[in-house]
Amino acid sequence: MKKHKHFETDAIRTQVIRSAQNEHSVPIFATSSFVFNTFEEARAAFAEETDANIYSRYSNPNTDEFVAKLCKMENTEDGLATSTGMSAIFLALTSHLRAGDHIVASRSVFGSTHQIFINILPRWGITHTYVDINKNDEWEKAIMPQTRLLFAETPSNPGLDLCDLEFIGKLAKKNNCLFVVDNCFATPYLQNPANFGANLICHSATKFIDGQGRVLGGAILGPKSTIKDVRAMARQIGPSLSPFDAWILSKSLETLAVRMERHCENALILAQYLDKSKDIEVVKYPFLPSYPQLSLAKKQMKLGGALVTFDLKGDSKRCSKFMDNLEMLSLTSNLGDTRTTVTHPASTTHSKLSPEEKKAVGITGNLIRISVGLEHIDDIISDIEQAIAKSK
Ligand SMILES: Cc1ncc(COP(=O)(O)O)c(C=O)c1O
Numbered sequence: 100m101k102k103h104k105h106f107e108t109d110a111i112r113t114q115v116i117r118s119a120q121n122e123h124s125v126p127i128f129a130t131s132s133f134v135f136n137t138f139e140e141a142r143a144a145f146a147e148e149t150d151a152n153i154y155s156r157y158s159n160p161n162t163d164e165f166v167a168k169l170c171k172m173e174n175t176e177d178g179l180a181t182s183t184g185m186s187a188i189f190l191a192l193t194s195h196l197r198a199g200d201h202i203v204a205s206r207s208v209f210g211s212t213h214q215i216f217i218n219i220l221p222r223w224g225i226t227h228t229y230v231d232i233n234k235n236d237e238w239e240k241a242i243m244p245q246t247r248l249l250f251a252e253t254p255s256n257p258g259l260d261l262c263d264l265e266f267i268g269k270l271a272k273k274n275n276c277l278f279v280v281d282n283c284f285a286t287p288y289l290q291n292p293a294n295f296g297a298n299l300i301c302h303s304a305t306k307f308i309d310g311q312g313r314v315l316g317g318a319i320l321g322p323k324s325t326i327k328d329v330r331a332m333a334r335q336i337g338p339s340l341s342p343f344d345a346w347i348l349s350k351s352l353e354t355l356a357v358r359m360e361r362h363c364e365n366a367l368i369l370a371q372y373l374d375k376s377k378d379i380e381v382v383k384y385p386f387l388p389s390y391p392q393l394s395l396a397k398k399q400m401k402l403g404g405a406l407v408t409f410d411l412k413g414d415s416k417r418c419s420k421f422m423d424n425l426e427m428l429s430l431t432s433n434l435g436d437t438r439t440t441v442t443h444p445a446s447t448t449h450s451k452l453s454p455e456e457k458k459a460v461g462i463t464g465n466l467i468r469i470s471v472g473l474e475h476i477d478d479i480i481s482d483i484e485q486a487i488a489k490s491k
Contacts, residue, residue, distance in 0.1 A: 102171055106288065107356045109171040115160040127346045128160045156337050161345035165304075168352045169318050172287035173300050178320035179330055180345055184283060184303020185211050186338035187317035191279045191299045192248065194332040195325070198224035200247040205232035205262055207255035207460040209281065210448050231459075232262045233392060235270075242274050252281035253290075254400075257408055257444045257468040258461045259383045261392045264399050268296020277325070283307075283435075288359040289401045298325050304348050306435030307405065310358050311351070314344040358437075358473065362405035365479065366471040370407045372480050378487050380410035380465065406434065407469045411490070415464030418443050421490035422467075427474070427482040434470035439479050442468045 103109050114125055133152040135141035144151040152158050162180040170178050181187040192202070192215065204216060206229035216227045230237035232255050249271045251262035264280070271278035280292035283303040292300050302308060304316035317340070319329055333339070340348075363386075370384035382389070385396035386403030396403065411417050422430055428439045432448050442448060444462050452462065471479065 106172060110168055110355060111353045113164065113168045113171060115164045125161070125164060125346065125349070128342050130159075130342070131155050155342060156339045157334050159342045159345065161342040161349065162340050165340070165345045165349040165352070166318060168349060169287060169302070169320055172352070173282075173320045174291050174293045175300065175320040175322065177323045177326040178318055179326060179333055180340040181317035181319060181333070182338045182340055183315045184301065184305055184317040187301040187303070187319040188212055188281060189215060190329050190333055190338065191301050191319055192220065192250070194329045195277055196220075196225050196247055199245060200225050201243050201245045202227040202248045202250055203238060203241040203246055204229055204250040205252060205255060206230060207232055207258045207260060208250070208252050209256050210451060212252070212281070213452070232260045235263055235266045238267055238270060242270070242276070246274065246276055248277045248279060250279045250281075252283070254284045254385060254404060254406065255460070256284060257406075257442070257449070257466065259385060259406060259408055260461075261385065261395050261399070263395055264292055264295035264297065271298070272296060284404055284406055285400055286355060286359055288355050289363070289404060290399055293321070295399065298322065299329070305433070307359065307362070308348055308355065308435075309351050310355070310435060310437060312433055312436040312438065314347050316340050316344050316348050359402070359405070361473050362471060363402035365473070365476045366405045366407050367403055368476045369469065369471055369479060369483070370403075373407065373409050376487070378412050378491075380412050382407065382409045405471045407471060409467055410463055410465045411467060411487070413465070415445070417490050418465055418467060421486050424486040424489040425482055426485070427478065428469075434468075436470065437473045439472035439474060440470045444468055
């Protein structure tokens with residue numbers, strides 16, 4: 100499909116071929132299989148001599164369109180749509196690893212990714228070493244002869260710490276390892292890990308790519324040679340995205356750029372407000388002047404993202420009071436919605452981490468994570484302001 104000069108145009112004008120009906124908006128190809136006009140067509144499709152659609156577990160025009168847009172946005176050759184972000188991550192990890200292989204990963208990863216590292220991969224003899232995401236020397240020291248893959252989620256959840264993509268990209272290349280990045284928090288609009296040497300990029304499309312809290316979805320992107328093994332595995336185990344959900348997600352990509360601009364504008368204003376509040380201990384936001392990795396954030400991200408975290412002063416009971424007093428903001432573990440969502444990671448998304456693990460990634464009892472939505476920023480701030488006042 101033709102590539103335009105700008106992200107926004109590709110997001111809107113990348114489209115599967117029009118059907119005989121000459122529709123303007125893309126239809127939903129709600130079909131489990133596809134027909135062949137001849138015996139020879141069927142044979143050639145199964146022999147992978149053509150890229151004809153066979154069965155929607157393998158490919159479908161809606162998932163193809165969604166992936167074609169993401170490939171242009173992430174500057175990758177190829178990709179695959181998946182049913183969830185977790186199936187994308189699981190495929191990225193398992194399609195290229197064998198028993199005895201070793202992973203180096205940033206310690207601050209999403210809870211389910213952590214469970215894959217500690218409970219699932221060890222069953223097949225795949226081990227890992229966790230490192231502090233922002234300490235390049237730790238990454239370097241953790242590499243062993245059997246290390247095959249480096250994994251990072253940047254910005255991290257919920258710590259909002261960054262991995263130095265260029266450094267880790269070079270380190271992976273030097274050591275003949277795959278570099279896998281979960282780019283869910285930044286989205287392809289704010290950050291393109293492939294430009295810094297990442298070999299596989301995973302997305303939970305459930306978050307900002309959908310952006311409206313409606314569907315689950317995921318994607319995995321990279322060079323053709325690396326996606327080949329991912330696709331071969333996915334075809335057999337079947338973590339496919341439904342045509343309907345792919346249609347929604349492809350439509351959502353059309354507005355990703357404008358939504359992310361506003362998410363980031365609102366998040367920066369909120370972070371600046373919280374930074375001045377006497378009730379807040381620490382505010383973290385990648386584009387805030389006080390952010391410890393500000394220059395790295397500006398090097399690898401276009402804007403600071405939609406996530407803001409802060410520690411409320413006082414004991415952890417104050418957090419529950421604060422959250423119970425919110426009138427408009429939603430208490431939910433999801434993020435990347437038009438609606439501002441508030442999470443207390445220690446008691447919800449990261450509750451399975453041991454006290455030591457929580458401490459290591461900066462999850463205190465007082466930490467609040469906000470995914471700043473698209474409501475008017477004054478209304479977001481005023482809800483937070485009144486809930487802070489009532490939490491005293
Ligand atoms: C950073 C990150 N990666 C992956 C996932 C998993 O995505 P999904 O829920 O679509 O499987 C999440 C979900 O919250 C996430 O926050």
